[in-house]
Amino acid sequence: DTGVSQDPRHKITKRGQNVTFRCDPISEHNRLYWYRQTLGQGPEFLTYFQNEAQLEKSRLLSDRFSAERPKGSFSTLEIQRTEQGDSAMYLCASSLIQGHPNTEAFFGQGTRLTVV
Amino acid sequence: GENVEQHPSTLSVQEGDSAVIKCTYSDSASNYFPWYKQELGKGPQLIIDIRSNVGEKKDQRIAVTLNKTAKHFSLHITETQPEDSAVYFCAASGPSNSGYALNFGKGTSLLVTP
Numbered sequence: 001d002t003g004v005s006q007d008p009r010h011k012i013t014k015r016g017q018n019v020t021f022r023c024d025p026i027s028e029h030n031r032l033y034w035y036r037q038t039l040g041q042g043p044e045f046l047t048y049f050q051n052e053a054q055l056e057k058s059r060l061l062s063d064r065f066s067a068e069r070p071k072g073s074f075s076t077l078e079i080q081r082t083e084q085g086d087s088a089m090y091l092c093a094s095s096l097i098q099g100h101p102n103t104e105a106f107f108g109q110g111t112r113l114t115v116v
Numbered sequence: 117g118e119n120v121e122q123h124p125s126t127l128s129v130q131e132g133d134s135a136v137i138k139c140t141y142s143d144s145a146s147n148y149f150p151w152y153k154q155e156l157g158k159g160p161q162l163i164i165d166i167r168s169n170v171g172e173k174k175d176q177r178i179a180v181t182l183n184k185t186a187k188h189f190s191l192h193i194t195e196t197q198p199e200d201s202a203v204y205f206c207a208a209s210g211p212s213n214s215g216y217a218l219n220f221g222k223g224t225s226l227l228v229t230p
Contacts (some may be wrong), residue, residue: 001122004159006159013159023136031215035215035217035218040222040223041222041223042120042122042205042207042220042221042222042223043160043205043218043220044220045213045214045217045218046216046217048214048217050215055215056214056215056217058214060124064154091159091160100207102147102148102167102210102216104150104162104165105162105218106162107152107160107161108160109157109159110158110159110161113156
């Protein structure tokens with residue numbers, strides 16, 4: 001297993017366009033998180049999935065954002081009508097929850113979005 | 117919600133010296149405290165973590181200490197090497213967090229000079 005994989009690594013888009021990012025978690029990891037990281041800041045939680053169910057969304061996640069995790073495997077994060085303020089690194093992390101709810105989370109390399 | 121503060125924001129040490137990064141948290145229910153290293157253009161990499169039932173944990177040149185009463189925890193790197201240069205993030209998690217998601221500090225940029 002090569003770890004958490006994210007695609008694309010970089011995305012430049014014009015304001016108003018839609019973009020979609022993909023995350024492939026470590027196989028058999030049942031929990032998947034999306035975070036956003038802006039320059040000089042730590043990652044901020046956006047949403048998470050337990051298997052295929054999206055269980056929580058941060059207030060940072062506006063209506064223009066939607067995430068899916070069909071079949072509990074890979075996940076996609078879509079941003080509609082992008083704005084310049086959406087420019088950030090979007091990080092995906094996965095973990096295996098067995099019994100204890102708090103276990104190590106492993107991050108992907110991220111997708112850097114630039115909205116021009 | 118949980119608030120994690122991290123100090124210093126930048127740290128410069130000479131190769132071979134020790135580096136210490138400190139974090140405080142606000143939610144007494146937090147029970148898991150990982151540290152991540154992030155190199156330029158890459159995602160955060162877990163380097164060490166500690167749970168609230170342990171006061172100290174060590175892994176080769178890296179150690180983490182936790183003081184639950186004072187709600188602070190620290191990362192200690194001994195015998196620093198130039199390849200230790202990166203941004204380090206502390207984080208806290210517990211039952212108050214959505215899905216035990218991590219609350220991160222703002223990061224410490226560590227520079228190890230030869």
